[in-house]
Amino acid sequence: MQTILRIGTRGSPLALAQAHETQARLMAAHGLPAAAFEVVVISTSGDRIQDRPLSEAGGKGLFTKEIEEALLARRIDIAVHSSKDMPTQLPDGLELSAFLPREDARDAFVGKAAKTIADLPQGAKVGSSSLRRQALIRRMRPDLDVVMFRGNVQTRLRKLDEGVAAGTILAHAGLKRLGLDHVITDLMPLDIFPPAPGQGAICIESRIGDRDADRMLAAIHDVPTGQALACERAFLAALDGSCRTPIAGHAVIEAERLSFAGLIISPDGTQSHTVELQGPARDAARIGAEAAGTVRAKAGEKFFDGWA
Numbered sequence: 001m002q003t004i005l006r007i008g009t010r011g012s013p014l015a016l017a018q019a020h021e022t023q024a025r026l027m028a029a030h031g032l033p034a035a036a037f038e039v040v041v042i043s044t045s046g047d048r049i050q051d052r053p054l055s056e057a058g059g060k061g062l063f064t065k066e067i068e069e070a071l072l073a074r075r076i077d078i079a080v081h082s083s084k085d086m087p088t089q090l091p092d093g094l095e096l097s098a099f100l101p102r103e104d105a106r107d108a109f110v111g112k113a114a115k116t117i118a119d120l121p122q123g124a125k126v127g128s129s130s131l132r133r134q135a136l137i138r139r140m141r142p143d144l145d146v147v148m149f150r151g152n153v154q155t156r157l158r159k160l161d162e163g164v165a166a167g168t169i170l171a172h173a174g175l176k177r178l179g180l181d182h183v184i185t186d187l188m189p190l191d192i193f194p195p196a197p198g199q200g201a202i203c204i205e206s207r208i209g210d211r212d213a214d215r216m217l218a219a220i221h222d223v224p225t226g227q228a229l230a231c232e233r234a235f236l237a238a239l240d241g242s243c244r245t246p247i248a249g250h251a252v253i254e255a256e257r258l259s260f261a262g263l264i265i266s267p268d269g270t271q272s273h274t275v276e277l278q279g280p281a282r283d284a285a286r287i288g289a290e291a292a293g294t295v296r297a298k299a300g301e302k303f304f305d306g307w308a
Protein backbone atom coordinates (compact mmCIF):
# COMPACT_ATOMS: atom_id res chain seq x y z
CA MET A 1 0.00 0.00 0.00
CA GLN A 2 1.24 3.45 -0.88
CA THR A 3 1.61 6.06 1.85
CA ILE A 4 -1.26 8.51 1.63
CA LEU A 5 -0.51 10.65 4.67
CA ARG A 6 2.80 11.54 6.31
CA ILE A 7 2.43 12.39 10.00
CA GLY A 8 5.16 14.60 11.46
CA THR A 9 5.99 14.45 15.16
CA ARG A 10 8.74 15.00 17.70
CA GLY A 11 10.56 11.90 18.82
CA SER A 12 9.83 11.91 22.55
CA PRO A 13 7.85 8.91 23.84
CA LEU A 14 4.85 11.21 24.57
CA ALA A 15 4.96 12.80 21.12
CA LEU A 16 5.15 9.36 19.49
CA ALA A 17 2.22 8.08 21.57
CA GLN A 18 0.19 11.10 20.39
CA ALA A 19 1.16 10.57 16.75
CA HIS A 20 0.18 6.91 16.99
CA GLU A 21 -3.12 7.78 18.64
CA THR A 22 -3.84 10.15 15.74
CA GLN A 23 -2.88 7.46 13.24
CA ALA A 24 -5.15 4.92 14.97
CA ARG A 25 -8.10 7.34 14.89
CA LEU A 26 -7.53 8.08 11.19
CA MET A 27 -7.30 4.34 10.41
CA ALA A 28 -10.59 3.69 12.22
CA ALA A 29 -12.40 6.70 10.75
CA HIS A 30 -11.41 5.94 7.16
CA GLY A 31 -11.02 2.15 7.23
CA LEU A 32 -7.37 2.39 6.25
CA PRO A 33 -4.48 0.05 7.16
CA ALA A 34 -1.44 1.22 9.14
CA ALA A 35 0.58 1.11 5.95
CA ALA A 36 -1.39 4.05 4.57
CA PHE A 37 0.47 6.27 7.02
CA GLU A 38 4.08 7.13 7.61
CA VAL A 39 5.14 8.59 10.96
CA VAL A 40 8.04 10.99 10.34
CA VAL A 41 10.11 11.88 13.42
CA ILE A 42 11.54 15.39 13.45
CA SER A 43 14.05 16.66 16.01
CA THR A 44 13.31 20.19 17.28
CA SER A 45 15.44 22.80 19.07
CA GLY A 46 13.27 22.26 22.15
CA ASP A 47 14.35 18.61 22.24
CA ARG A 48 18.03 19.53 21.93
CA ILE A 49 18.19 22.36 24.50
CA GLN A 50 18.28 20.66 27.90
CA ASP A 51 20.39 22.95 30.04
CA ARG A 52 18.12 25.98 30.62
CA PRO A 53 14.46 26.81 31.01
CA LEU A 54 12.67 27.06 27.68
CA SER A 55 11.33 30.47 28.65
CA GLU A 56 14.94 31.69 28.46
CA ALA A 57 15.88 29.81 25.31
CA GLY A 58 13.10 31.32 23.22
CA GLY A 59 9.82 29.88 24.46
CA LYS A 60 7.22 27.63 23.01
CA GLY A 61 8.04 27.89 19.32
CA LEU A 62 11.12 25.79 19.98
CA PHE A 63 9.10 22.58 19.90
CA THR A 64 7.37 23.39 16.64
CA LYS A 65 9.73 25.31 14.35
CA GLU A 66 11.40 22.43 12.52
CA ILE A 67 8.10 20.55 12.25
CA GLU A 68 6.39 23.55 10.71
CA GLU A 69 9.26 23.95 8.25
CA ALA A 70 8.71 20.33 7.20
CA LEU A 71 4.98 21.00 6.73
CA LEU A 72 5.62 24.06 4.57
CA ALA A 73 8.26 22.19 2.56
CA ARG A 74 5.75 19.33 2.02
CA ARG A 75 8.01 16.75 3.62
CA ILE A 76 5.03 15.90 5.87
CA ASP A 77 1.25 16.37 5.42
CA ILE A 78 0.07 16.87 8.99
CA ALA A 79 1.81 17.50 12.31
CA VAL A 80 0.64 16.22 15.68
CA HIS A 81 1.32 18.44 18.70
CA SER A 82 0.41 18.98 22.33
CA SER A 83 -1.81 22.07 22.12
CA LYS A 84 -0.11 23.39 25.25
CA ASP A 85 3.18 23.66 23.37
CA MET A 86 1.74 25.59 20.43
CA PRO A 87 2.49 29.31 20.09
CA THR A 88 -0.61 31.46 19.58
CA GLN A 89 0.76 32.74 16.27
CA LEU A 90 1.32 30.14 13.57
CA PRO A 91 3.48 30.67 10.49
CA ASP A 92 1.68 31.97 7.38
CA GLY A 93 0.05 29.13 5.49
CA LEU A 94 -0.51 26.81 8.46
CA GLU A 95 -3.52 26.25 10.73
CA LEU A 96 -4.68 24.02 13.57
CA SER A 97 -7.22 22.00 11.63
CA ALA A 98 -8.29 19.37 14.17
CA PHE A 99 -8.34 18.64 17.89
CA LEU A 100 -8.74 15.17 19.35
CA PRO A 101 -11.17 14.69 22.27
CA ARG A 102 -9.48 16.22 25.28
CA GLU A 103 -7.97 14.08 28.02
CA ASP A 104 -8.16 15.17 31.66
CA ALA A 105 -6.61 18.67 31.70
CA ARG A 106 -5.48 18.53 35.35
CA ASP A 107 -1.95 18.51 36.62
CA ALA A 108 -0.85 15.54 38.69
CA PHE A 109 1.50 15.42 41.66
CA VAL A 110 4.05 12.64 41.76
CA GLY A 111 5.33 12.55 45.31
CA LYS A 112 8.17 10.56 46.89
CA ALA A 113 8.39 12.14 50.35
CA ALA A 114 4.59 12.54 50.63
CA LYS A 115 1.50 11.87 48.56
CA THR A 116 0.33 15.49 48.38
CA ILE A 117 2.01 18.89 48.20
CA ALA A 118 0.35 19.81 51.49
CA ASP A 119 2.03 16.88 53.24
CA LEU A 120 5.58 17.52 52.00
CA PRO A 121 8.14 18.22 54.74
CA GLN A 122 9.09 21.86 55.36
CA GLY A 123 11.55 23.12 52.72
CA ALA A 124 11.29 20.00 50.52
CA LYS A 125 12.48 20.22 46.91
CA VAL A 126 9.86 20.12 44.17
CA GLY A 127 11.04 19.86 40.57
CA SER A 128 9.45 21.83 37.75
CA SER A 129 10.64 24.07 34.96
CA SER A 130 7.19 25.44 34.14
CA LEU A 131 6.82 29.03 35.42
CA ARG A 132 3.10 28.41 35.96
CA ARG A 133 3.65 25.30 38.07
CA GLN A 134 6.48 26.96 40.01
CA ALA A 135 4.27 29.95 40.87
CA LEU A 136 1.30 27.78 41.84
CA ILE A 137 3.48 25.57 44.05
CA ARG A 138 4.94 28.68 45.75
CA ARG A 139 1.45 30.05 46.29
CA MET A 140 0.40 26.83 48.05
CA ARG A 141 3.64 26.30 49.98
CA PRO A 142 6.01 29.30 50.06
CA ASP A 143 8.47 27.26 52.14
CA LEU A 144 9.15 24.67 49.43
CA ASP A 145 12.34 24.79 47.37
CA VAL A 146 11.29 24.78 43.71
CA VAL A 147 14.10 23.37 41.58
CA MET A 148 14.40 23.31 37.81
CA PHE A 149 13.49 20.03 36.10
CA ARG A 150 13.91 19.67 32.36
CA GLY A 151 13.68 16.77 30.00
CA ASN A 152 10.88 14.50 28.91
CA VAL A 153 8.42 12.85 31.26
CA GLN A 154 10.58 9.73 31.73
CA THR A 155 13.70 11.79 32.48
CA ARG A 156 11.83 13.73 35.14
CA LEU A 157 10.52 10.57 36.77
CA ARG A 158 14.05 9.14 36.79
CA LYS A 159 15.31 12.29 38.53
CA LEU A 160 12.68 11.73 41.22
CA ASP A 161 13.85 8.14 41.69
CA GLU A 162 17.41 9.43 42.02
CA GLY A 163 16.28 11.67 44.87
CA VAL A 164 16.88 14.99 43.09
CA ALA A 165 13.50 16.20 44.40
CA ALA A 166 10.75 15.04 46.75
CA GLY A 167 8.09 15.45 44.10
CA THR A 168 7.13 16.90 40.76
CA ILE A 169 4.09 18.05 38.82
CA LEU A 170 3.26 16.57 35.42
CA ALA A 171 0.20 16.68 33.20
CA HIS A 172 -2.23 13.86 33.97
CA ALA A 173 -2.89 13.55 30.22
CA GLY A 174 0.74 12.90 29.34
CA LEU A 175 1.17 10.31 32.07
CA LYS A 176 -2.00 8.53 30.95
CA ARG A 177 -0.93 8.45 27.32
CA LEU A 178 2.38 6.91 28.38
CA GLY A 179 0.64 4.33 30.58
CA LEU A 180 2.38 5.87 33.60
CA ASP A 181 -0.61 7.08 35.61
CA HIS A 182 0.25 4.62 38.40
CA VAL A 183 3.03 6.97 39.54
CA ILE A 184 0.51 9.72 40.38
CA THR A 185 -0.03 10.28 44.10
CA ASP A 186 -2.47 13.23 43.85
CA LEU A 187 -4.53 15.04 41.21
CA MET A 188 -4.50 18.83 41.49
CA PRO A 189 -7.97 20.45 41.58
CA LEU A 190 -8.65 22.79 38.65
CA ASP A 191 -9.42 25.77 40.91
CA ILE A 192 -6.30 25.49 43.07
CA PHE A 193 -3.93 24.50 40.30
CA PRO A 194 -5.41 25.70 36.99
CA PRO A 195 -3.81 24.12 33.91
CA ALA A 196 -1.99 25.78 31.05
CA PRO A 197 -4.14 26.79 28.08
CA GLY A 198 -4.35 23.73 25.83
CA GLN A 199 -3.26 21.19 28.41
CA GLY A 200 -4.56 17.69 27.72
CA ALA A 201 -5.57 18.37 24.11
CA ILE A 202 -3.77 16.96 21.06
CA CYS A 203 -3.96 19.23 18.03
CA ILE A 204 -3.19 18.62 14.39
CA GLU A 205 -1.61 21.25 12.21
CA SER A 206 -1.77 21.29 8.42
CA ARG A 207 -1.36 23.56 5.40
CA ILE A 208 -4.25 25.97 4.81
CA GLY A 209 -6.18 24.82 1.76
CA ASP A 210 -4.88 21.25 1.77
CA ARG A 211 -8.20 19.58 0.95
CA ASP A 212 -6.91 16.03 1.24
CA ALA A 213 -5.65 16.68 4.75
CA ASP A 214 -8.84 18.57 5.65
CA ARG A 215 -11.01 15.67 4.50
CA MET A 216 -8.96 13.15 6.49
CA LEU A 217 -8.95 15.32 9.62
CA ALA A 218 -12.63 16.35 9.60
CA ALA A 219 -13.52 12.77 10.55
CA ILE A 220 -11.48 12.84 13.78
CA HIS A 221 -12.01 16.47 14.88
CA ASP A 222 -13.79 16.92 18.22
CA VAL A 223 -15.97 20.05 18.12
CA PRO A 224 -16.20 20.79 21.89
CA THR A 225 -12.43 20.43 22.29
CA GLY A 226 -11.94 22.79 19.34
CA GLN A 227 -14.24 25.35 20.99
CA ALA A 228 -12.51 25.06 24.37
CA LEU A 229 -9.16 25.52 22.66
CA ALA A 230 -10.36 28.52 20.63
CA CYS A 231 -11.30 30.19 23.92
CA GLU A 232 -8.09 29.28 25.77
CA ARG A 233 -5.88 30.30 22.84
CA ALA A 234 -7.70 33.63 22.42
CA PHE A 235 -7.14 34.30 26.15
CA LEU A 236 -3.46 33.47 25.80
CA ALA A 237 -3.05 35.43 22.56
CA ALA A 238 -4.50 38.57 24.13
CA LEU A 239 -2.10 38.33 27.09
CA ASP A 240 1.10 36.57 26.21
CA GLY A 241 2.68 39.30 24.12
CA SER A 242 2.66 41.70 27.05
CA CYS A 243 2.46 39.38 30.02
CA ARG A 244 5.70 37.99 31.37
CA THR A 245 3.93 36.22 34.21
CA PRO A 246 2.56 32.69 34.09
CA ILE A 247 -0.90 32.28 32.55
CA ALA A 248 -3.42 29.52 33.24
CA GLY A 249 -6.70 29.06 31.43
CA HIS A 250 -9.25 26.30 31.09
CA ALA A 251 -12.57 26.11 29.26
CA VAL A 252 -15.23 23.43 29.69
CA ILE A 253 -18.09 22.88 27.24
CA GLU A 254 -21.40 21.44 28.40
CA ALA A 255 -24.56 21.41 26.31
CA GLU A 256 -23.09 24.06 23.99
CA ARG A 257 -22.31 26.40 26.88
CA LEU A 258 -18.73 27.35 27.55
CA SER A 259 -17.35 28.10 31.03
CA PHE A 260 -13.91 29.62 31.17
CA ALA A 261 -11.62 30.20 34.15
CA GLY A 262 -8.34 32.07 33.75
CA LEU A 263 -5.54 33.21 36.02
CA ILE A 264 -2.39 35.27 35.90
CA ILE A 265 0.06 34.94 38.77
CA SER A 266 3.32 36.55 39.77
CA PRO A 267 6.31 34.16 39.46
CA ASP A 268 6.76 34.15 43.26
CA GLY A 269 3.14 33.13 43.73
CA THR A 270 2.27 36.06 46.01
CA GLN A 271 -0.09 37.92 43.66
CA SER A 272 -2.70 36.51 41.35
CA HIS A 273 -5.81 37.60 39.49
CA THR A 274 -8.58 35.34 38.27
CA VAL A 275 -11.45 35.66 35.83
CA GLU A 276 -14.49 33.49 35.15
CA LEU A 277 -16.75 33.93 32.15
CA GLN A 278 -19.54 31.89 30.54
CA GLY A 279 -21.30 32.10 27.21
CA PRO A 280 -22.45 30.19 24.14
CA ALA A 281 -19.77 27.75 22.95
CA ARG A 282 -19.91 29.22 19.43
CA ASP A 283 -18.56 32.50 20.91
CA ALA A 284 -15.49 30.71 22.28
CA ALA A 285 -12.83 33.04 20.90
CA ARG A 286 -14.75 36.16 21.91
CA ILE A 287 -15.15 34.85 25.47
CA GLY A 288 -11.40 34.16 25.74
CA ALA A 289 -10.49 37.63 24.48
CA GLU A 290 -13.03 39.27 26.77
CA ALA A 291 -11.72 37.30 29.76
CA ALA A 292 -8.22 38.55 28.94
CA GLY A 293 -9.48 42.14 29.00
CA THR A 294 -11.15 41.56 32.36
CA VAL A 295 -8.11 40.04 34.02
CA ARG A 296 -5.87 42.74 32.56
CA ALA A 297 -8.11 45.46 34.00
CA LYS A 298 -8.21 43.71 37.39
CA ALA A 299 -4.45 43.29 37.58
CA GLY A 300 -3.59 46.77 36.31
CA GLU A 301 -0.82 47.57 33.84
CA LYS A 302 1.80 47.58 36.64
CA PHE A 303 1.32 43.86 37.06
CA PHE A 304 2.28 43.35 33.44
CA ASP A 305 5.42 45.46 33.64
CA GLY A 306 6.59 44.41 37.05
CA TRP A 307 8.06 40.94 36.81
CA ALA A 308 10.70 41.07 34.07
Ligand SMILES: NCc1[nH]cc(CCC(=O)O)c1CC(=O)O
Pocket residue numbers: 082083084085153169170171172173174198199200201202
Ligand atom coordinates in the same frame (compact mmCIF):
# COMPACT_ATOMS: atom_id res chain seq x y z
N1 LIG B 1 5.80 20.72 27.68
C1 LIG B 1 5.74 19.30 27.68
C2 LIG B 1 4.36 18.78 27.61
N2 LIG B 1 3.52 19.16 26.64
C3 LIG B 1 2.32 18.53 26.82
C4 LIG B 1 2.45 17.72 27.93
C5 LIG B 1 1.41 16.87 28.50
C6 LIG B 1 0.32 16.43 27.56
C7 LIG B 1 -0.78 17.43 27.35
O1 LIG B 1 -0.87 18.46 28.04
O2 LIG B 1 -1.60 17.15 26.45
C8 LIG B 1 3.74 17.86 28.43
C9 LIG B 1 4.33 17.19 29.60
C10 LIG B 1 3.82 17.71 30.92
O3 LIG B 1 3.45 18.89 31.04
O4 LIG B 1 3.78 16.94 31.88
